[in-house]
Amino acid sequence: MKQSMFKSAKGLWNAFPMILGTILLVSLMSTIIPNSFYLFLFSKSSFLDSFIGSIVGSISAGNPITSYIFGGEMLEQGVSLVAVTAFLVSWVTVGLVQLPAESAILGKKFALLRNLGAFLFSIVVAVLTVLILGVIM
């Protein structure tokens, strides 16, 4: 158990600069970027919003904690839930940064198909999640 705790502490410590940097960046963006910017970037249509969210999530990388912090603040700024969902899903399912390693070990064709599929599914998953939530809530 001691070893598991050490491993967890090490994992969190490795993520520490990224998390701290993200919280600082989010705090800065929340203060200096007006809400109207986010509303201009998103709020076009559900499909386009989720597409933009997926692109932003796909090119971003790092601990999922970072995506929750970013996603939560995007929501507070008035970005639609569908765009934030697509962003969250693509952040964790599309791995552009890991693509070379995935290609080398599991094959180029598989890595490309899997990441492309994950990108397209992040849009579908986002739209479907928001639709279901709309029905049940």
Place this chain on the structure above:
Amino acid sequence: MKFKDKLKQIPGSWYFLMTIVLIYILLLVFRQEAILDSLTFFCQLIYKMIPIFVLIFVLMSLSNYFITPEFIMKHLKEKGIKKWFFMVAGGILSSGPIYMWYPLLGDLKKKGLSYGLIACFLYNRAIKIPLLPLAIIYFSWQYILVLTIVMIIFSIIQGILINKLMEVNK
């Protein structure tokens, strides 16, 4: 060791943090008020997150203790529909960086594991139980529950599609 080599050993995430701190210092000269507002916002966020990080640490320790690559390998030998179930569970319960799992998955591929099952495992790594408390605080439990269920369903759909596409492309 040369200074240049020492610099190379510093992980990129520290450079990211240093860049953000530098931006703060630079902006402090031009927009002092905005920086003070940002720091207040930062303190509020940190205060909100401290108890969640303690919980994340406990859950991560438990998952590291009970869920090992050996545990997952043992259950991947299941047949039929059970195999999909264990791939979903294995992906959700697995911990550590994704690249750590590539060699094991590559080895399992050689032993006959289908590409679809590997894709299903990798997709479900997106669902992290230790991080759920933080996600719930930001997005509500109803949202996280629906998102998790939809993602699990789509991980299996992606697995089936990858199996078909890899067959076509052979």
